[in-house]
Amino acid sequence: MTFPPIREELRGIEPYGAPQLDVPVALNTNENPYGPSAACADDVAAAVREATTTLNRYPDREHVALRTALAAYLSRDTVPTRGFEIGVEQVWAANGSNEVMLQLLQAFGGPGRRALSFAPTYSMYPEYARDTSTDWVQGHRAEDFSLDLDRARETVERERPSVVLLPSPNNPTGTALPPEAxxxxxxxxxxxxxxxxxxxxxxxxEGTPSALELLPEHRNLVVTRTMSKAFALAGGRVGYLAADPAICDAIRVVRLPYHLSAVTQAVALAALRHAPELLGRVDDLRRERDACVGWLREQGLTVADSDANFVLFGTFADRHALWQDLVDQGVLIRETGPDGWLRVSIGTPEEMVAFRDALLTSLDRLADRPAGPTTSTTDQGVPA
Incomplete structure (x- = not known):
C-alpha cells in the first residue's frame, strides 16, 4: 500500500481553493467589500467577551438562540409575501453553507444514492458527493444558463436522485430560478x-422571489443560505437552512457533537442584531453590479444576467492570459465557469474603476496575441 493510505479516489487530487494573492484589488471570492461598522464590531467583541467566560463548558449543541434569530430573519421574506412564519424547528445552522450541504449529503446521500445538479454550477457540489460516497450526476443548462424545464424534469425523473442541488442565483453564472422550476x-x-x-x-x-415561499407546499424542499455574502460575515463561517422539521431532525443524526462553537454562535447573533446595517449596502452593490453588466456589454462582451454580487463575462480564446494580465496589474478576478468565461465580484466603486481600467488595458494589450488553450490552469474556486 502506498503511504499515506488515503482513499484511492482521493489520491493525487489537489485541495480545493483559489489563489490567495496579495493584490490591491481582490474581486474573486464574492465577498461583501463593506465591513461591519465600529458599532457592530464593538457589539461582536462584547458578545465574544461574554462567551469566553463560559468556554470551559460546551456550547448549546442545538444552538436554539441562533436558530430562533435566523427563523425571525427568514420570516421577513415569508410573512409579507405568503403570510407564514418560519419556525425554529425548521432551521438548522452549521459552519458555513458548505458544512450545511455536506451534512445534507451525509444524511440523504451515501453509497448507492445519487446527487444531481445542472452545469455550469458550483464546483463544490461534486466534491460534497465524492466526500460522502454519493454518486454524482450532472445535467446541463441551456446556452443562456437558464434551465430547460422539460429537460430538467426528464433528467430528474430518469436519474431518481436522492438530492437535487439547485443554486439560485447560480454560481458562477448569477442566474436565478423561476418559482415554477x-x-x-x-x-x-x-x-x-x-x-x-x-x-x-x-x-x-426586485421581483425575483425566494424559494422560501414554497416551503409549505413541498415537504422535500430545502432552502440554504449563508451569512458570508450580504451579511459581510465571510470570516464568521455561518450557514443555515430552512426545511421541514423532519429534515432538520435527520441532520442531527450526522452532525458532529457541538459543531457550532460558543464564539461562532455569539458572533452570528450579534451580526443578526445589526442586520439592517450589514445589509444596508446591498442596494449599492446591486446598482454597481447592473452598471458593470451594462459597461461590459458596451465593450462588446457577452455577459450573463446576474441576480448575485458577481458578473460572469466572456468569451475569450485564452482566458488564462487575460486573467494573468489583470493580476499583473494588481486586479484579481476569477477564472472559473465554462471555458472562455471569467467572473468578477462586485467591489466598491473605486475597485470597480480599477477593474474597468485594467480590463481595457488587458483587452488592448492582448488583442493581437495568438489564442492559447481555453482550459483553465488556475483555480476551480473557493467556498464562495
Missing amino acids: VGMLCEAAGDGLVVVDEAYTEFRR
Whole structure:
C-alpha cells in the first residue's frame, strides 16, 4: 500500500481553493467589500467577551438562540409575501453553507444514492458527493444558463436522485430560478430532496422571489443560505437552512457533537442584531453590479444576467492570459465557469474603476496575441 493510505479516489487530487494573492484589488471570492461598522464590531467583541467566560463548558449543541434569530430573519421574506412564519424547528445552522450541504449529503446521500445538479454550477457540489460516497450526476443548462424545464424534469425523473442541488442565483453564472422550476422539480423528485442554495439571494433583483415561499407546499424542499455574502460575515463561517422539521431532525443524526462553537454562535447573533446595517449596502452593490453588466456589454462582451454580487463575462480564446494580465496589474478576478468565461465580484466603486481600467488595458494589450488553450490552469474556486 502506498503511504499515506488515503482513499484511492482521493489520491493525487489537489485541495480545493483559489489563489490567495496579495493584490490591491481582490474581486474573486464574492465577498461583501463593506465591513461591519465600529458599532457592530464593538457589539461582536462584547458578545465574544461574554462567551469566553463560559468556554470551559460546551456550547448549546442545538444552538436554539441562533436558530430562533435566523427563523425571525427568514420570516421577513415569508410573512409579507405568503403570510407564514418560519419556525425554529425548521432551521438548522452549521459552519458555513458548505458544512450545511455536506451534512445534507451525509444524511440523504451515501453509497448507492445519487446527487444531481445542472452545469455550469458550483464546483463544490461534486466534491460534497465524492466526500460522502454519493454518486454524482450532472445535467446541463441551456446556452443562456437558464434551465430547460422539460429537460430538467426528464433528467430528474430518469436519474431518481436522492438530492437535487439547485443554486439560485447560480454560481458562477448569477442566474436565478423561476418559482415554477422549483415547484416542478420538487414534484419530479418524489421523495428526494430539492436543495435550493440561496447563498446570494439578498442580491436578487426586485421581483425575483425566494424559494422560501414554497416551503409549505413541498415537504422535500430545502432552502440554504449563508451569512458570508450580504451579511459581510465571510470570516464568521455561518450557514443555515430552512426545511421541514423532519429534515432538520435527520441532520442531527450526522452532525458532529457541538459543531457550532460558543464564539461562532455569539458572533452570528450579534451580526443578526445589526442586520439592517450589514445589509444596508446591498442596494449599492446591486446598482454597481447592473452598471458593470451594462459597461461590459458596451465593450462588446457577452455577459450573463446576474441576480448575485458577481458578473460572469466572456468569451475569450485564452482566458488564462487575460486573467494573468489583470493580476499583473494588481486586479484579481476569477477564472472559473465554462471555458472562455471569467467572473468578477462586485467591489466598491473605486475597485470597480480599477477593474474597468485594467480590463481595457488587458483587452488592448492582448488583442493581437495568438489564442492559447481555453482550459483553465488556475483555480476551480473557493467556498464562495
